Amino acid sequence: EPEVTQTPSHQVTQMGQEVILRCVPISNHLYFYWYRQILGQKVEFLVSFYNNEISEKSEIFDDQFSVERPDGSNFTLKIRSTKLEDSAMYFCANKKGGGLGNEQFFGPGTRLTVL
Amino acid sequence: GDSVTQMEGPVTLSEEAFLTINCTYTATGYPSLFWYVQYPGEGLQLLLKATKADDKGSNKGFEATYRKETTSFHLEKGSVQVSDSAVYFCALSDSKNYGGSQGNLIFGKGTKLSVKP
Numbered sequence: 001e002p003e004v005t006q007t008p009s010h011q012v013t014q015m016g017q018e019v020i021l022r023c024v025p026i027s028n029h030l031y032f033y034w035y036r037q038i039l040g041q042k043v044e045f046l047v048s049f050y051n052n053e054i055s056e057k058s059e060i061f062d063d064q065f066s067v068e069r070p071d072g073s074n075f076t077l078k079i080r081s082t083k084l085e086d087s088a089m090y091f092c093a094n095k096k097g098g099g100l101g102n103e104q105f106f107g108p109g110t111r112l113t114v115l
Numbered sequence: 116g117d118s119v120t121q122m123e124g125p126v127t128l129s130e131e132a133f134l135t136i137n138c139t140y141t142a143t144g145y146p147s148l149f150w151y152v153q154y155p156g157e158g159l160q161l162l163l164k165a166t167k168a169d170d171k172g173s174n175k176g177f178e179a180t181y182r183k184e185t186t187s188f189h190l191e192k193g194s195v196q197v198s199d200s201a202v203y204f205c206a207l208s209d210s211k212n213y214g215g216s217q218g219n220l221i222f223g224k225g226t227k228l229s230v231k232p
Contacts (some may be wrong), residue, residue, distance in 0.1 A: 043222040101147040101166035106158040
């Protein structure tokens with residue numbers, strides 16, 4: 001069964017450093033998302049991406065964040081200058097088609113620790 | 116804005132006990148409702164869903180009914196197993212972007228379930 005993969009599984013970085021989190025979505029799934037979960041808190045939406053552009057972003061997704069599909073397959077989340085409060089589990093998700101009822105398939109997550 | 120309120124955990128049950136995890140939502144439109152499950156060390160997996168009022172989603176013995184009148188989507192299972200131990204997330208798909216069909220998910224805080232043999 002096709003699945004979403006994410007790398008790395010755990011990233012440790014120093015405050016102020018740039019990190020890039022990578023996701024390989026399921027082939028022919030056209031809608032892409034990033035979510036994050038701070039330890040002990042709820043899963044929060046960051047950004048959605050379709051047709052090579054951001055569709056919607058939350059208040060969390062400020063100028064320090066960016067997303068792209070650099071080679072048409074991988075989907076990346078970049079944090080330009082990490083802060084302590086960016087420490088969280090980051091989940092990539094994607095779904096095949098539009099519509100509110102379609103299932104989003106999630107990757108296993110990348111745990112980001114900012115020191 | 117839209118939101119999901121979910122029963123706080125952790126919940127500890129004995130095998131074969133009845134499970135209910137409460138979930139209520141606030142939404143301005145007509146969201147779809149989901150239960151996702153996260154097993155230790157894994158990502159979130161869709162457990163079941165319902166896309167309109169009075170729909171019942173079911174899977175692996177779990178079920179939940181979309182109740183518009185009470186804005187609820189409670190998860191139930193008649194007899195839990197040790198293998199059901201996981202974190203359960205209630206979620207809705209944001210209807211405010213329906214024209215763009217993005218369906219960003221809004222999650223509850225998650226309920227950790229531990230089932231003892």
